[in-house]
Amino acid sequence: MTAPPSHAKRSPDVPPVAVNYDRMSRWYDWLAAPAEWPAVSAGVRMAALADGERVLELGSGVGRALEQFGHAAGASGAVVGVDLSTGMNRRARGRIANAGLSERVIVIDGDAENLPYDDDTFDAVFMSFFLELLYGDKTRRVLAECRRLLKPGGRLVVVAISADGAPTIALRLYRWAHRKFPALVDCRPIDVESALEGAGFSVEKSERMQMWRLPVALVAARPKAP
Numbered sequence: 001m002t003a004p005p006s007h008a009k010r011s012p013d014v015p016p017v018a019v020n021y022d023r024m025s026r027w028y029d030w031l032a033a034p035a036e037w038p039a040v041s042a043g044v045r046m047a048a049l050a051d052g053e054r055v056l057e058l059g060s061g062v063g064r065a066l067e068q069f070g071h072a073a074g075a076s077g078a079v080v081g082v083d084l085s086t087g088m089n090r091r092a093r094g095r096i097a098n099a100g101l102s103e104r105v106i107v108i109d110g111d112a113e114n115l116p117y118d119d120d121t122f123d124a125v126f127m128s129f130f131l132e133l134l135y136g137d138k139t140r141r142v143l144a145e146c147r148r149l150l151k152p153g154g155r156l157v158v159v160a161i162s163a164d165g166a167p168t169i170a171l172r173l174y175r176w177a178h179r180k181f182p183a184l185v186d187c188r189p190i191d192v193e194s195a196l197e198g199a200g201f202s203v204e205k206s207e208r209m210q211m212w213r214l215p216v217a218l219v220a221a222r223p224k225a226p
Contacts (some may be wrong), residue, residue, distance in 0.1 A: 129161070
């Protein structure tokens with residue numbers, strides 16, 4: 001796979017969320033990422049990437065999942081990570097280089113709504129703690145882009161803080177913090193299955209974990225037949 005420019009499709013007006021993650025990039029790998037990693041790692045396993053396959057990760061952050069995908073894809077596979085935050089991407093590229101995976105893993109500064117790849121390019125699309133950052137039409141456009149980029153029979157795996165189930169004390173406190181401090185507590189709980197089904201996907205597998213006593217959904221889906 002030929003790598004596009006590292007700045008491909010980045011908007012000239014960088015959204016506040018990208019600026020926030022640029023600031024957090026120096027310490028994210030030490031503070032937030034370890035708490036997220038058990039669910040992210042389980043999501044990577046759910047994606048079940050095979051040797052020679054191509055996978056796209058949206059909101060790839062500091063590159064922990066990209067590294068795992070790079071090993072799974074093998075020498076004939078390809079992995080692409082996309083993130084708006086140049087700071088997070090810088091960390092991810094360093095991780096990939098240190099792992100000796102730069103020949104098969106590409107990290108680009110990009111907008112998940114408009115990616116520089118042809119239709120039916122990827123066997124799998126993966127996102128973790130990313131879909132919760134999107135709202136309304138943005139969510140629909142990103143999921144439509146996932147459908148466009150997936151090969152026939154390809155799969156989408158999403159890891160996200162879940163809004164379903166009982167409204168526990170932890171979930172109520174988290175929602176309060178999200179309302180009061182959205183720049184810091186930016187992921188909002190969502191109904192992952194409903195979002196995917198509404199965007200033309202069929203849910204094939206769904207699991208639940210916990211992070212900070214919050215419910216986390218791991219969902220695998222495929223595009224519905226036309």
